[in-house]
Amino acid sequence: MKTAVIVFPGSNCDRDLAVALEQVTGRKPAMVWHRETELPEGIDFIGVPGGFSYGDYLRSGAMAARSPVMGAVRDAAARGVPAIGICNGFQVLTEAGLLPGALMRNAGLRFICRQVPLRVENSQSLFTSQYEAGERVTFPVAHHDGNYQADAGTLERLEGEGRVAFRYLDACNGSSNDIAGILNDAGNVLGLMPHPERVVEPAHGGTDGRRLFEGLLETVGV
Amino acid sequence: MKARIFITLKPGVLDPQGKAIHHALEGLGFGGVNDVRAGKLIELELADGTEDKAIEDMCRKLLANTVIENFRIERLEGAQQ
Numbered sequence: 001m002k003t004a005v006i007v008f009p010g011s012n013c014d015r016d017l018a019v020a021l022e023q024v025t026g027r028k029p030a031m032v033w034h035r036e037t038e039l040p041e042g043i044d045f046i047g048v049p050g051g052f053s054y055g056d057y058l059r060s061g062a063m064a065a066r067s068p069v070m071g072a073v074r075d076a077a078a079r080g081v082p083a084i085g086i087c088n089g090f091q092v093l094t095e096a097g098l099l100p101g102a103l104m105r106n107a108g109l110r111f112i113c114r115q116v117p118l119r120v121e122n123s124q125s126l127f128t129s130q131y132e133a134g135e136r137v138t139f140p141v142a143h144h145d146g147n148y149q150a151d152a153g154t155l156e157r158l159e160g161e162g163r164v165a166f167r168y169l170d171a172c173n174g175s176s177n178d179i180a181g182i183l184n185d186a187g188n189v190l191g192l193m194p195h196p197e198r199v200v201e202p203a204h205g206g207t208d209g210r211r212l213f214e215g216l217l218e219t220v221g222v
Numbered sequence: 223m224k225a226r227i228f229i230t231l232k233p234g235v236l237d238p239q240g241k242a243i244h245h246a247l248e249g250l251g252f253g254g255v256n257d258v259r260a261g262k263l264i265e266l267e268l269a270d271g272t273e274d275k276a277i278e279d280m281c282r283k284l285l286a287n288t289v290i291e292n293f294r295i296e297r298l299e300g301a302q303q
Contacts, residue, residue: 059287066284095287102289107238149235149290174236 001220003029003045006073006089008064013050013087013197020197021047024213034067039076044220046073050087050142050195060103060145061091070096082126082188082220087143090181090191099184099191100158101150106143107174113142115206117169118180118194122162125183126219127190130211137208139194141172146193148175148182158182166192223268224298225277229286230261261291 003021007014014031021029029047030040039046054063064070070092077083077098085093093099106112115138123133131137150158155176158164166181173193181192196209231237237259244258264285266277277295286293 058284062284062287094289100289102287104236104290105238107236109238109242147236147238151289174238 001025001044001217002027002040002042003047004032004039004043005029005047005049006032006034006069007049008034008051008053008067008092010053010055011049011051011088013195016195017047017049017086017197020200020209020213021045023200024210024217032069034064034069037068037072039069039072043076043081045216046076046081046083048073048083048085048089048092049197050089053088053092056145059091059095061088061093061095064088064092065095065097074098077184077189080186080188082216083190084127085189085191086195086197087141087146087193090193091145093189093191098189099182100154101148101176101182103145103193104147104149104174105145106147106172111142111144112146112172114140116141116172116180116194118166119169121164121167122183124162125165125187125190127183127212127216128165129219130215136169137166138199138206139166139196139209140198141194143173143193146173146175148173148179148193150176155179161185163187165190166194223270223272225266225268225272226296226298227264227266227277227281227285228261228294228296229264229281229291230294231259232290232292235290 018029091103120131120135123131163183168178168180196212199206199209239260240258281293
């Protein structure tokens with residue numbers, strides 16, 4: 001599986017994501033700078049990492065979503081290439097219009113950095129096939145703007161179409177319906193605030209995130 | 223010419239920052255504040271003759287996230303339709 005990790009000025013989880021992808025796929029991902037206008041040929045998977053792209057100026061993810069590389073990401077996603085946006089990457093994908101809704105300031109106004117229990121709501125997606133539906137997993141979160149909001153119609157559609165992939169078991173940031181991660185309409189784009197790439201080996205204190213990448217490898221293939 | 227863009231959260235969108243400001247005002251002893259909503263003001267220095275349509279495009283494409291925000295454009299000088 002050929003993977004790419006997009007790197008913006010201010011990304012800081014790009015290396016974590018690259019290490020997780022390399023461990024699972026056995027191949028180093030291409031690190032693609034935000035000014036590129038094309039992705040490497042034959043890419044099977046795109047990761048938009050966490051961090052504080054452009055210093056969170058204007059709105060979290062707003063500037064990154066309009067950077068040159070996002071045109072190529074948008075085209076690839078439209079062709080069905082799987083893409084994941086983690087934390088700031090989720091904010092970037094919502095700002096880019098690849099996922100619905102918006103991520104607002106945490107309801108408690110504080111930056112939250114801790115392990116959170118999640119429920120896997122959909123185990124049929126490209127990303128979650130190695131989990132059981134309803135399974136409880138623990139991923140770390142580290143964000144200030146993780147409060148997922150969307151209008152009532154969008155929430156109804158997400159719930160009705162099984163597009164809520166992960167849900168918080170403790171309401172940590174005020175998200176509508178405790179939504180932690182969602183899928184796009186076609187099911188090939190996942191955005192989530194918690195960090196699966198930070199729990200892929202025992203030294204991380206947990207391995208619950210590893211199966212997300214293993215599942216991808218299995219569904220996408222080598 | 224100058225334009226000011228006022229960006230506000232849509233009605234009904236929760237504003238935790240506004241709530242915190244409200245709370246702080248009450249803490250300082252200011253009574254009679256019923257609600258607080260926080261927003262942004264962006265000032266643009268524009269080439270003369272910039273059309274309203276162009277400013278609106280800027281708002282829709284970048285300055286405001288219309289999923290959660292409304293915007294209002296105020297031209298300060300050199301208004302042109």
